[in-house]
Amino acid sequence: MSLFEQLMTSAPVQIVVVGDTIVDESVYGEITGYAQEACPIFKEHRRRYSPGGAAKIAYNLAVLGARVNFVTCANLQMTSVSRVTQKLDAVGVILDLLPRQGYRNEIKTRYHVGEEQIHMRHDTPWAWYAQSSEGTVAYLARSSAYTGVYAVYADYGKGMMPAGWRPMGDPRHTLINMRGPAGLHDCDTAVLNLAELSALTGIAYDNSVHTRTRMYGILRGRATITNLVSTAGADCVMCYSGDRCTMSTLPKPLIVKNVVGGGDAVVAITALLRAHNLPVDCQLAARAGQLSVQRRLDWAALLPELRLPGTPALHVAGQNIAQVLSKLRVPGLRSPVIGFTNGCFDVMHAGHMKFLSDAARQCDYLFVAVNGDESVHRLKGDGRPVQPLAQRIAAVQAHPGVTAVVTQEELTPHALLQQIRPTYLFKGYGYASTEDAVGHELVTAYGGAVKIIPDGLPGFSTTETITACGGNACSSGVGN
Incomplete structure (x- = not known):
């Protein structure tokens, strides 16, 4: 550390x-x-x-x-x-x-x-x-x-x-x-x-x-x-x-x-x-x-x-989230704009990178919740995740716009949203309405908002990337 x-x-x-x-x-x-x-x-x-x-x-x-x-x-x-x-x-x-x-x-x-x-x-x-x-x-x-x-x-x-x-x-x-x-x-x-x-x-x-x-x-x-x-x-x-x-x-x-x-x-x-x-x-x-x-x-x-250029984002354990937030929200200073998004990030691709960059530009600090292996398997089915949690976290940490990465073991981000209370909950282009976003009711209840980021790079998806690699052939890492 x-x-x-x-x-x-x-x-x-x-x-x-x-x-x-x-x-x-x-x-x-x-x-x-x-x-x-x-x-x-x-x-x-x-x-x-x-x-x-x-x-x-x-x-x-x-x-x-x-x-x-x-x-x-x-x-x-x-x-x-x-x-x-x-x-x-x-x-x-x-x-x-x-x-x-x-x-x-x-x-x-x-x-x-x-x-x-x-x-x-x-x-x-x-x-x-x-x-x-x-x-x-x-x-x-x-x-x-x-x-x-x-x-x-x-x-x-x-x-x-x-x-x-x-x-x-x-x-x-x-x-x-x-x-x-x-x-x-x-x-x-x-x-x-x-x-x-x-x-x-x-x-x-x-x-x-x-x-x-x-x-x-x-x-x-x-x-x-x-x-x-x-x-x-x-x-x-x-x-x-x-x-x-x-x-x-x-x-x-x-x-x-x-x-x-x-x-x-x-x-x-x-x-x-x-x-x-x-x-x-x-x-x-x-x-x-x-x-x-x-x-x-x-x-x-x-x-x-x-944080110096080239330094990876923080990997924050659940018990340390409150400590990190206390370093962001200082009494007497302007309240920062905190963004939050979550996902599996199973085989990072250009679409993920563009999404995180667009989200980071709209907030001071961006928290990203990465689903644990068990929750990815329950959400995506057999053969997933292709990459273990540690590799997926490292890939998200490498993005310069990400402030902190946390692990989401549950199927929904409700517990993390209650703890972090972000200004914005960012979701991708797959959502037709902000009300379709899981957790929107929690965020809007305390005055936050849901933002849907348009698809800046059409044609990129994890499923298509895995298929192009021959099913689970990518399991050794991104780009292999």
Whole structure:
């Protein structure tokens, strides 16, 4: 089972995030003219507020399916901060706010014309950060709620964690993403970009494996670190574990004008893997960072979107369906369009492939139920199935539009429809009416719909394919 499949089918894990709440403010507008000395005149159309700093890591983790407690300082009297905490609450982040009289959160304001960022302004109340640091550590020290919980400490150099600070709890359950005076301590995993590695080691950085390996060697001499994850932009991630280095570089599907948020996404997926006691995967981390950059400030990539090209669809056992659905339907985000279809898929042919492609284009995620061998025999008669269940599942899994494959042992899909509750039940051209589709009454009762997909490739059928192969002569596999 792949790491991706383990994450998709696993129960939620609890993670505590400790760090600063930064407000990422985006202002969208247009240039209407120029004042003296060619200074542009900016007309604002709209603005939005998104979590930044450690708040964004907490947000990403919650969207990825973790149960998140977030220890932070936040002044809810500030309108922008209040809107950010509302977004955190909407995706299920539990806020443990530290009371600080008059505390001011940092605001990063980015001005955009179309897709282009033309200016960025920091409102950084440096004097207030020292006020929060002792309270943060004291809060964790007196709290027993997080014993044994995987912890993420994310500080961006403003003094949230004071010099001399040490992580609470077991270092083997700790991820650190630090800058500034707090430095680096014994931990399970550290996630650092090249600039941070350079500042900690004193080595002028470049993007070579040799330079990063030297930096890792220096850090291992100073602190016990099981894993070091090093990022460079949003498309390259290197992981050092012991004496082993792995690297993933993903092609950029579009021109990236800035890499804001890429590192936070890498931290989130790395923490999720380690909290499940799974190894760090560079490809998953790089994919998470890439999605974050493409979507700019509001990263809400679900776990299924981290599936890499060429990776087979999930094969989900019945008891794991609820876990997979929980990774698709995240509170606070748009409800996804989930499609469902079922069939024997006994000897896959071009008609099946076209049908699945047409169905996948009409939904966000497509579940396909494949009849078990006994149910195929009862439905189709002697000599069927030609292919055993494992081969038929593998053939459906190979289709790039399929999200998950489940086994249907019963003659009808009623039990699976009740469990999955898809938006659409897809059926092939053989049905004259949506009311002829088995299960239509269940789907329409909760507001779903039945969709009949026209025959895009006339002349293809399993029966004709088997006959052309000489009855059961195809039993060794498709195409033989």
